[in-house]
Amino acid sequence: MLGESRAEAHGYVTLTFQPMRTQFLTFLSLLSLALLGFTTTVDTPNLDNSTLRGKPFNNITLEASLKPFKKNDKAYIRQVATELFTQWSALLRHTDTVSVMLWTSDGSEILDYKGKLDQPLEWARYIGNPNTEHEVGSGPKELSLHERAYLYMENPPAFTYGDLKFIIQTLKETGKRITGKPVLIGATFDPGPEFAKSEFKYRKHPEILGGNAMGHKTMVSCYSTLNADADAYAGFPKGIPANTPFGTFLGRQSQHFLTDLGYDYIWLSNGFGFGVEGWSSTGAIFNGKAFAPEKLANTKALIAGFWNLFRKECPAFQIQTRGTNLSTGADLARDGVDLKQIYGGKYNMLPPPNSPWAALDGDFGLEMVGYMSRMAELPDERYLFRYYTHDPWWVNSPWLDRYGQEPHDIYLPMAVARINAKGEIRLPTHLNFLTADNSYGEMPSQVPDEVTPHILKARYDSPTAPGPLVWVYPFDEYHSWAYKQPDRLPEIYYGDWLIRQAINNGFPLNTITSTGSLQNVLSAKPTYFKESILVSIVPDAGSSLEKTLIDFVQRGGKLLVYGPADHAGPAFLNLLNLQNTKSLEGEFQVKSTIMLDELTKKYPDRIVHNALFSGGGVATQVKNSADAGTKVLAQLMQGTTQRDVVWTREKREWNGGKVAYVRGTNSSKFTGGKLLTPDDPEQLFTGPLLMRYVLSQFGLDYRVDKRNPSVKNPVLTISRGSNGFFFSGYCPNTTITHRFKLPQGAPILTGYETELANGYSVYSMPKAWHRESRVFIDQPDGIVSCQEMTSGVKHMKRCIRLTGLKNATVRIYPDDGITDQTLHVYTNTSYPWKKGQTAFKSGDQTYGKHYVVENVTGDLVTFW
DSSP states (O other): OOOOOHHHHTTOOOOOOOOOSTTHHHHHHHHHHHHTTOOOOOOOOOOOOOHHHHOOEEEEEEEEESTTOOSOOHHHHHHHHHHHHHHTHHHHTTEEEEEEEEEOSSSHHHHTOOSOTTSEEOOOOEEEOSSSSSOTTOSOTTOOTTTOEEESSSSOOOEEHHHHHHHHHHHHHHHHHHHOSOEEEEEEEOSSSSSSOOHIIIIIOGGGEEEOBTBTTOEEOTTOEEOOBOSOOSSOTTOBOTTEEHHHHHHHHHHHHHHHHTOOEEEEOTTTTSOSOSSOSOOSSBOSSOBOGGGHHHHHHHHHHHHHHHHHHSOSSEEEEOOOSSOHHHHHHHHOOOHHHHHTTOOOBOOOOOOTTHHHHOOHHHHHHHHHHHHSSOSSSOOEEEEEOOBTTTTBOTTTTTSTTOOHHHHTGGGOEEEOTTSOEEOOSEEEEEOSSOTTSOOOTHHHHHHHHHHHHHHHTOOSBOOSEEEEEOHHHHHHHHHHOGGGHHHHHHHHHHHHHHHHTTOOOOEEEEHHHHHHHHHHOTTTTTTSEEEEEOOOTTOHHHHHHHHHHHTTOEEEEESOOTTOOHHHHHHHTEEEEEEEOEEEEEEEOSOOOEESSOOOSEEEEOGGGTTSOEEEEESOTTOTTEEEEEEEEETTEEEEEEEEEEOGGGTTOEEEEEOOOOOEEOOSSSSOEEOOTTTSOOTTHHHHHGGGGGTOEEEEEESSTTSOOOEEEEEEETTEEEEEEEOSSTTOEEEEEBTTBEEEETTOEEEEETTBEEEOOOSEEEEEEEEEEEOSEEEEEEEEOOOOOTTOOOEEEEEEEEEEEEEEOOOTTOOTTTOEEEESOOTTOOSOBOOOEEOOGGGOSOEEEEEEEEEEEEEO
């Protein structure tokens, strides 16, 4: 930990270093020389050729405030910088470039900059909100940190812009010396009141405020204009003319500030540049009661105007962005955020990462939907994953407190992958840590020591192929509908909220592609998704997507369709055996034949379908109930009136192809506050549960045992990496039991035991978990254990032992590149494997590349 100690009070600095385990003595020697001011180069052998299995990062960013620099002393600043890079060195070896993003202030340091390095710097030396009616350190004790602020230490140092420039240069030099990598430094601009006192925003120019995320008109609007200001600024030495667009002012000030101080890029925080309401489920277009499509065109022009004006004044520095807490479709429908226009503007920007809000509210469905929907299409192939280690303002360190040192917010989003138009699996190129320091300016080495292994493990296990479910995201369709069919705004808004709730209830979705990319991939590689279930909206009549999805099913593909079918054409209606009838909303009784989770107290059979939040009313029914290939699974009843809402259809001539349809109810509504409020699960059935339940019709069966409906369901991802299956989960309540069965059998998780029940593998899991499965078995009951071991045979890298088998069929999924010549299987024997070699055969390619051993009783060992 770096912090003040008794030694510091006497002019000394005490630092604790925990260098990499490898090359320990060489590292200490280099570090000693570095602290003495010397630099040197030592040739060391490359003892590790893994390089994250060919998946290193392009850039890893350590975000930090100035709080660790507790003394404005050049030697002390160098020592702080040394500690920063040393703590994260085991991770930084796996990147091409290292960045440090400085949370110097709240962005007002850019707005206030006059072009003079001796100008005093107002910096984020506070805990809490310093822009309230209460002076820093004053007010009643019962006030929250959102209502007042304290200094983070007694007598914090004073800095000038020149001191900041020295810190930036020191970080670059020190980082280069320790990591051997180029080091970039980023500036930050935040639209809100959180981090430092801002005379500019809240006293001199309140006309630029628009958003209400932290109180009425507390957030700077990117498309506001400034009143006249006679003060001199770096970009406006004669003052600010009246009606100057904020984009012009910020852009010109940024150009001067970034250039003069030696920055390399700028980060736009908390939704800035993406509308006005970055945190709310309402906005400029949707007020929670109605949509206002007439405002869309003007809002789009205002947002585009900001980006163009900023880029005119600050043309070359890279822009990185935080984005909103919501998703592409929801942002477009509620606040007019046209992500397609922003991405297409050639602004040299990185897209927004996953929201850190999941740490605050446990809404991992919203985090995953936002993350995936924003990467369905990209400005280029770059995107980033951001992890919340510390908060330097609000007295919380999420890794230690909010997450409780559990890595669910690492393994879940790092199981996500996008598929581009070439059919390539693309992983995040950038990795950010918010932040390296906490609210007291401490940098506890415990945090990087504990977080780094999970980050590396998740990257080693990251996807190399599509997962069992692939979300076909309507990126182009949503942006087209908004302007050409504005009556469909409720449908745009609803789609992402439905998937958010489905994920929060165990729907294992973590692979995404866009509708455009899907069509390109299937045209070039018709069997690319043969192991996956595509998850898609109902395509528009006569669209190319309609033809692609129909062909996919008729050639043997599996498709899950969700949402209203009001704009479906005859061909797709025929595929689904669907007809639209009179639209209904309100309260219904649920009738379902799908196997539900096992509860002591059953789910309620009432549901409320609110048309405003569910893309319209319920109008769907099976057209031909006599069709032998159609199976109705769930209906909504309103009196004697019936609507079919879940069914499947298959035909012999489809060669194994199958389609499922879920109309979907967004079981939540706006009741005020930030997000939509889910219906009370004790009183009303949660409609998005049906998205998970219908997967059993494709053989992907995931069930939960719990006490009552109010016990929150787990979040699950299933990804495919190097031909294996990786299951990652988050259990809001660890009293639940998980039951798994996939088309190829019960997955057996390496390192665990399971008690099989009716062919399901049954597990009780901790709060966060991440496990690999290389083996599936068909066996009705018994206790089976799966453990990693050593084969004792040269050149063999993996060895797995199964025990407790009873007349089992075992399916083995070895790593990519393993053949029947390099796979070894033995039963009921042990090292040195002189007997018991067992025959195996190639399995059905419908279930991917694997090998099958039949009628096994006792133990089985496989190695490759």
